[in-house]
Amino acid sequence: MATTTLGILYGGRSGEHEVSLQSATSVVRNVDATRFALKxxxxxxxxxxxxxxxxxxxxxxxxxxxxxVVEGARQAVQCSPGGGLVVGSKTLALDCVFPVLHGSFGEDGTVQGLLELVDLPYVGAGVLGSALAMDKEIVKRTWQAFGLPVVPFSRVTAAEYRSGGTEVLQAQLRDTIGEGPYFVKPACAGSSVGITRIASSEELDGALQAAFRYDIKALVEPAIPAREIEVAVLGNREPHAFTPGEVVPTHAFYDYEAKYIDPNGAHLVIPAEFPKETLDNARELAVGAFRAADVCGFARVDIFFDKANERLLLNEINTIPGFTRISMFPRMCRHDGLEYPQLLSRLIDLAFERFGERQALDGVWGR
Ligand SMILES: Nc1ncnc2c1ncn2[C@@H]1O[C@H](COP(=O)(O)OP(=O)(O)O)[C@@H](O)[C@H]1O
Ligand SMILES: [Mg+2]
Structure with a gap:
């Protein structure tokens, strides 16, 4: 008999709704049914x-x-602060929740805050770690404060851009991150939406307008001649980094098409073909990034190997990475012997561990 009831949240308001459906399908299929009943x-x-x-x-x-998502007024889920999730007049008997949601309103701390308020343990990073990880500017500033190497960047808000004008901005970029080529991206987005590679600041206007469709803040970065390393990290206080993989896009960069539309858009190579020392350094950097960003549970840390300077640079951290069986995170775990069903069980154990630790803080919880 299953002893734990796991609630799976899926779908959601972000552009990654479809990806979430696929991740949730994999979770449902592979969760250990002898231990978990599902809602x-x-x-x-x-x-x-x-x-x-x-x-x-x-x-x-x-x-x-x-x-x-099957809709029906009588199945609408309500949140009861301090009292769980409710349908009609009945509280759902959930022991733990796995938000299998990618991007905004799922991976960014909002759903995590809601789950804190309804007092349920949940898989993955908490409010702060999720929110930090979602903002590419703030997470990189945090990493810099911890002395970790990051992809250089310059921040441009839509208001600054409108009031300062393109020429001021071009001069500012030359001073801070060089002549280009550049990558221009929304600060808070995912799946490569709104990202453009431009040869020089002449093309800045169009690229910024594309980024500002997704966020009121954009980053301009030097285009790094990069190999892209991904590291799966799992754990709470003592996070473990698995053997890194490499994403080799067949497109100009790892764009939306390469990720989701073109089945041959990228090759995933595990282990990444680097000397052992580089892989060890990537693992160590990934754990440092995970800790510094106050993440727990799991995350995929994406690192660039800068071919020009032969150094590793942190690009971003995803706190609810793609989670189908063929996604990078589960594949990297499997490479090291942790199969998908065991990975799921471990994630839920980590959720309980974190919840229990925080509940034991009687000063905070007033119990
Ligand atoms: N500064 C950069 N230099 C080189 N390539 C980049 C840079 N920034 C982004 N890219 C390319 O764009 C892809 C998506 O960018 P990323 O910052 O990871 O955003 P997302 O959150 O949408 O995945 C990366 O995987 C990489 O291929
Ligand atoms: Mg990315």
Missing amino acids: LIGITRDGRWFLQPDSVIKAARNGAPIEG
Whole structure:
């Protein structure tokens, strides 16, 4: 008999809704059914939550992908601060929640805050770590404060851009990050949306306008001649980094197409083909980045190997990385002997561990 009831949150309001459906399908199929009973909670694209019929779980277990969110007024999920998640007049008997949500309103601390308020343990980083990791500017400033090497950047807000004008900005970029080529990206986004590689600051206007469609803050970075290393990190206080992998895009860079549309858009190589010393350094850097950003549970740390200067630079950290069986995170774990179902169990154990530690703080919790 299953002893733990796990709530799976999936779908959601971000551009990565589809990816979440795929990740959730994999979780449902692979979770250890002898230990976990499941409740699926689907979040529509406009943010409403619905408890899904058990038939969706059954179908997913039998091989059908989860294709969307079934809506029904009587299955609407409400949040009861201090009292869990509620459907109608019944509190859902959940022991733990796994937000299998990527991007905004899922990976950025918002859902984590809600789960704190309803007092449920949940998988992955807490409010601060999630929010930090989502903001590419603030997380890099944090890493710099810890003495960790990052991809250089210059921040441009939409308001600064409008009031200062392009020429002022071009001069400022030349002084801070050189002549280009540059990468221009929204500070808070994912899946490579709104990202443009430009040859020089002549093309800045178009690239910034693309970035400002997704956030009111953008980063301009020197284009690094990079090999892209990804590291899976798992744990709370003593995080462990698995053998790193390398993403080798077949496109100009690892853009949205290469990630999700073109099946041959990128090769994933595990282990990354580097000398052992470089791999060890990448692992150490990933653990440092995980800790500095106050992340717990799991995260995928993405690092550039700068071919020009033969050095490692932190690019970003994803606190709810793609989680299908063929996604990088589970594949890197499997390479080192941790199979997907055991990985899931471990993540839930880590959620309980963190929740328990925080509950024991009687000064904070007033118990
Ligand atoms: N400064 C940079 N130099 C070289 N390539 C970059 C740079 N920034 C981003 N890229 C390319 O764009 C991809 C997506 O950028 P990233 O910052 O990881 O955003 P996202 O959160 O959308 O994945 C990277 O995987 C890499 O291929
Ligand atoms: Mg990335």
